[in-house]
Amino acid sequence: MLMGEIPAGPLLSQIELPSDLRKLDKMQLQQVCNELRQFIIDSVSVNGGHFGASLGVVELSVALHYVMNTPYDQLVWDVGHQAYGHKILTGRRKVFHTNRKLNGISGFPKRDESEYDTFGVGHSSTSISAALGMAIASKLKGETDRQHIAVIGDGAMTAGLPFEAMNHAGVSNANILIILNDNNMSIDANVGALKEYLTDITTSHTYNKLRDDIWSLLGKLPYPEFQRDMASKLKESLKGAISKSSNLFEALGLRYFGPIDGHNVTKLVETLRDLRDIQGPKILHIKTVKGKGYKLAEEDQTLWHAPGIFDKITGKINKKVFDMPQAPKYQDVFGYSIIELAKANPKIMGITPAMPSGCSLKYMMEEMPDRALDVGIAEQHAVTLSAGLATQGMKVYCNIYSSFMQRAYDMVVHDVAIQNLPVIFCLDRAGLVGDDGGTHHGAYDLAYMRCIPNMIVSAPMNEQELRNLMYTAQLDETVNPFVIRYPRGQGVMPEWKTPFEKITIGQGRKIKDGKDLAILTIGHPGNFAVKACTELATEGIDAAHYDMRFVKPLDEAMLHEIGRKFSRVITVEDGTVVGGFGSAVLEFFNAHNYKPQVEILGIPDRIIEHGKPEEQHAECGFDTPAIVAASKLMMQTKAGLDVVHA
Ligand SMILES: Cc1ncc(C[n+]2csc(CCOP(=O)(O)OP(=O)(O)O)c2C)c(N)n1
Numbered sequence: 001m002l003m004g005e006i007p008a009g010p011l012l013s014q015i016e017l018p019s020d021l022r023k024l025d026k027m028q029l030q031q032v033c034n035e036l037r038q039f040i041i042d043s044v045s046v047n048g049g050h051f052g053a054s055l056g057v058v059e060l061s062v063a064l065h066y067v068m069n070t071p072y073d074q075l076v077w078d079v080g081h082q083a084y085g086h087k088i089l090t091g092r093r094k095v096f097h098t099n100r101k102l103n104g105i106s107g108f109p110k111r112d113e114s115e116y117d118t119f120g121v122g123h124s125s126t127s128i129s130a131a132l133g134m135a136i137a138s139k140l141k142g143e144t145d146r147q148h149i150a151v152i153g154d155g156a157m158t159a160g161l162p163f164e165a166m167n168h169a170g171v172s173n174a175n176i177l178i179i180l181n182d183n184n185m186s187i188d189a190n191v192g193a194l195k196e197y198l199t200d201i202t203t204s205h206t207y208n209k210l211r212d213d214i215w216s217l218l219g220k221l222p223y224p225e226f227q228r229d230m231a232s233k234l235k236e237s238l239k240g241a242i243s244k245s246s247n248l249f250e251a252l253g254l255r256y257f258g259p260i261d262g263h264n265v266t267k268l269v270e271t272l273r274d275l276r277d278i279q280g281p282k283i284l285h286i287k288t289v290k291g292k293g294y295k296l297a298e299e300d301q302t303l304w305h306a307p308g309i310f311d312k313i314t315g316k317i318n319k320k321v322f323d324m325p326q327a328p329k330y331q332d333v334f335g336y337s338i339i340e341l342a343k344a345n346p347k348i349m350g351i352t353p354a355m356p357s358g359c360s361l362k363y364m365m366e367e368m369p370d371r372a373l374d375v376g377i378a379e380q381h382a383v384t385l386s387a388g389l390a391t392q393g394m395k396v397y398c399n400i401y402s403s404f405m406q407r408a409y410d411m412v413v414h415d416v417a418i419q420n421l422p423v424i425f426c427l428d429r430a431g432l433v434g435d436d437g438g439t440h441h442g443a444y445d446l447a448y449m450r451c452i453p454n455m456i457v458s459a460p461m462n463e464q465e466l467r468n469l470m471y472t473a474q475l476d477e478t479v480n481p482f483v484i485r486y487p488r489g490q491g492v493m494p495e496w497k498t499p500f501e502k503i504t505i506g507q508g509r510k511i512k513d514g515k516d517l518a519i520l521t522i523g524h525p526g527n528f529a530v531k532a533c534t535e536l537a538t539e540g541i542d543a544a545h546y547d548m549r550f551v552k553p554l555d556e557a558m559l560h561e562i563g564r565k566f567s568r569v570i571t572v573e574d575g576t577v578v579g580g581f582g583s584a585v586l587e588f589f590n591a592h593n594y595k596p597q598v599e600i601l602g603i604p605d606r607i608i609e610h611g612k613p614e615e616q617h618a619e620c621g622f623d624t625p626a627i628v629a630a631s632k633l634m635m636q637t638k639a640g641l642d643v644v645h646a
């Protein structure tokens with residue numbers, strides 16, 4: 001056993017790869033499922049990670065790798081937070097204890113990690129498009145026997161992209177199987193008309209009775225060939241009568257099967273075998289329970305989506321221990337402050353695309369259900385909906401994780417910025433997010449927002465600043481789109497509930513005067529600089545510190561002061577160094593002919609993998625020790641002449 005390796009049950013420990021699984025008798029699969037489920041519980045309880053979603057697809061994961069010839073047959077998991085069983089069955093059981101840790105395996109499927117991971121994921125709703133692309137390529141290569149399977153949840157299905165993909169798949173002859181894993185949950189409760197439809201189709205007596213009658217009639221027919229022939233004839237004749245009018249997926253040109261019980265591994269195996277023989281685009285609807293097999297997770301599916309480390313016997317979740325126990329999370333400052341503001345201003349609304357718990361809008365949804373909405377996984381819709389509301393004078397706080405906002409970029413430009421609508425974008429999870437890794441970092445927002453005309457782009461250094469920026473953004477005199485971006489987790493102010501104060505847009509704050517060099521920060525990393533200045537002082541270096549607050553508009557008066565006074569400048573941001581805050585400062589200095597030596601600290605131009613945020617800050621080189629080191633190095637050079645290279 002490797003150090004940290006989690007022990008597996010007797011059958012599971014014999015399975016290194018799906019080829020081992022396929023040697024088992026079908027009757028042994030239930031035991032494999034039981035052992036796999038236990039292994040996931042054992043692993044996640046000690047190492048953390050996503051939990052309920054993987055428990056819900058244990059049987060499906062086993063059945064898929066048992067029936068399909070993976071990796072030749074291509075399996076695409078949507079989001080990938082449910083793919084732990086898949087990872088464990090495909091060569092990564094022994095290293096599963098390194099899941100989401102620095103230098104360990106990723107929490108999501110990743111192409112360079114395994115040939116069984118056919119497509120890199122983390123963001124939702126991409127699976128059908130990706131699998132369709134693979135299926136079309138297979139057809140062109142003449143691979144008629146190859147299967148392409150997209151496993152997508154009911155939450156991920158609420159986005160636009162799957163419908164774009166199904167609209168295409170339905171008129172293609174591509175060999176694609178979509179498995180809709182319907183557990184009636186997203187992270188929070190799933191929302192919208194599709195959810196209602198999936199419930200209706202599951203419980204519809206007419207539809208199910210007709211389907212069951214047909215199958216039992218077919219079962220009574222004498223020969224399998226005759227059954228098949230009869231099935232297809234019946235299917236054809238009933239197509240117009242029932243399916244198209246009563247089934248959304250059939251209307252899109254997909255053959256619809258189900259719903260079936262996604263926890264019955266034998267039934268899944270039989271069904272997948274049947275479907276393997278049916279060419280063309282098709283969808284299998286399975287019903288599962290998120291958190292299946294761990295009672296507490298079944299009972300509170302939101303809490304157990306990603307609970308962190310817990311005691312698997314008692315179910316007690318270990319609360320994360322923060323450096324500053326009393327300081328709140330930025331998320332809660334947002335969640336409580338928007339309620340305060342909304343009570344005073346009836347025009348205020350809150351919008352989240354599927355992250356009410358994550359971003360804390362849930363508090364407002366509970367208190368003011370008409371004015372705070374979860375629109376499902378639909379970032380593009382969230383932005384344009386906010387734009388529509390803004391045309392009517394509403395003050396909308398559209399709260400989207402920074403990395404998920406990437407897919408709504410055109411809506412920000414076309415629907416908001418070009419019309420200069422004063423939508424307030426609260427970009428949560430800005431900067432480096434930790435365990436979720438490269439797909440989830442909010443690394444690019446400063447760069448991609450600051451290049452758009454009309455935008456105001458800001459980042460608070462602490463809770464009070466967040467509140468004041470939120471307050472300023474909703475004032476009637478603020479007529480531009482307003483970005484406020486802040487990181488995941490804790491701030492720094494135990495006494496965070498300060499009275500609201502207006503901030504002058506484009507005005508920074510001088511935190512500390514100094515004479516040797518200037519450290520310019522944006523957002524939360526300003527706190528790293530505060531500590532760095534204290535440390536530098538003990539070594540006789542007198543650094544000035546400016547919290548610039550805005551990347552757009554820049555505080556030009558402050559930058560003139562800095563340009564005139566300092567020949568050494570360090571900029572610090574938790575965003576990409578390519579085109580971000582540091583670049584904006586350099587552009588200003590260049591335009592005004594200031595020539596200080598400038599070092600830009602931030603996220604380098606490569607993908608930062610999973611790990612703890614502190615490890616990632618250190619790796620990128622913008623934490624306190626890195627600021628101290630860069631300052632000391634800069635002080636060794638002759639100001640304004642030598643160029644410092646890290
Ligand atoms: C574009 C995007 N928006 C939001 C998320 C956050 N997110 C991850 S999983 C999830 C719920 C997905 O629900 P579903 O597809 O039904 O899977 P389940 O967890 O129920 O198995 C959400 C909202 C994401 N990963 N990507």
Ligand SMILES: CC(=O)[C@@H](O)[C@H](O)COP(=O)(O)O
Nearest residue numbers: 079081122306358429436488
């Ligand atoms: C898979 C996914 O996208 C989410 O579950 C994400 O991991 C949530 O991240 P937070 O824990 O930061 O809300």
Ligand SMILES: [Mg+2]
Nearest residue numbers: 153154155185
């Ligand atoms: Mg779901």
